[in-house]
Amino acid sequence: MVLGYVNGKWAVQDKGFSPAGCYEWFKGNRPKVPWARLVWNEWVLPKHQFIRWLIVHGALRTNDKLVLYGMDVDDRCYLCSQATKRSDHLFFECAYSKKLIHSINQKLGCHIPETNVLDWCLHRTGTKMQLGVQAAVVWGAIYHIWQQRNKCKIDCAVTRPENLSEQIIEEVKARIRGRDFQHMTKAELDWLSLKNLYVMVD
Structure with missing residues (x-):
């Protein structure tokens, strides 16, 4: 044939x-890449997946990239005003990013590290559902940090990390509501409830 x-x-x-x-x-x-299951994950919103895909390919137009293109740009981080020429500063060495992760941890009872977040994502343990939800939270944070960076660059204003964490959590909850709860175990439902992410749908 x-x-x-x-x-x-x-x-x-x-x-x-x-x-x-x-x-x-x-x-x-x-060859298989270690980040594939983290990026293309059924729990993560598509727009969040796309930003993560750009990051792993080094395709985000951060200031250090613009300098390489010959553009005269300020090397300071838009969110924390610290001078940096490293593209990985924004995720999650920036003080704003750390405050956002800290706020998410407080509200969900999680233990996402405020540094080396991407390394942590590759070495987590748990059920497929737990790993998927954790990935949804982290990629949601990454997406919104990038959005806030651009907002600060254009409008010179950002959303408070405490308020932004609420928005990220609500997006994850909405994603969870679209899943089939009948195929989840009681332990998984209890875990979602413990993290304040389980919402009963009538």
């Missing part, structure tokens, strides 16, 4: 055509 066209010849699949086989053929053999 014909599968595709390669180097001037038609490639043939012995087992016959299937959409899955065709997709695998187009994708090719590529």
Whole structure:
């Protein structure tokens, strides 16, 4: 069965055509990356996933990137006004970012570190649901930190970390409400309740 066209010849699949086989053929053999399950996670909002995907590829237009492009920009962080030429300062060495994570930890009873957050994400333990919800919280924080950075750059104003943490938590709750609670164990529901994320839907 014909599968595709390669180097001037038609490639043939012995087992016959299937959409899955065709997709695998187009994708090719590529090494797995450790962050894939963290970025493409069913609990994380798509817009949050996209920002995270840009980060792992070093594609966010942070000030250090703009300098490399030959642009004359201030090297200070827009959120904390500290001079830095490092692209990873914003997540989570910036004082604003640390305050945001601290506020989230207080409200959810979590233990997300205020530094090395991305390393922590790669070494967490828990059920698939717990890991997914934790990822949703962290990527939500990353997305909104980037939004606040741009807001500060343009409008010279930011949302208080305490208020922003509430917005992030509400987005995670909305995502959770869209899940099927019938397929969750009692232990998982208890965990969500303990983190103030479990909302009964009539």
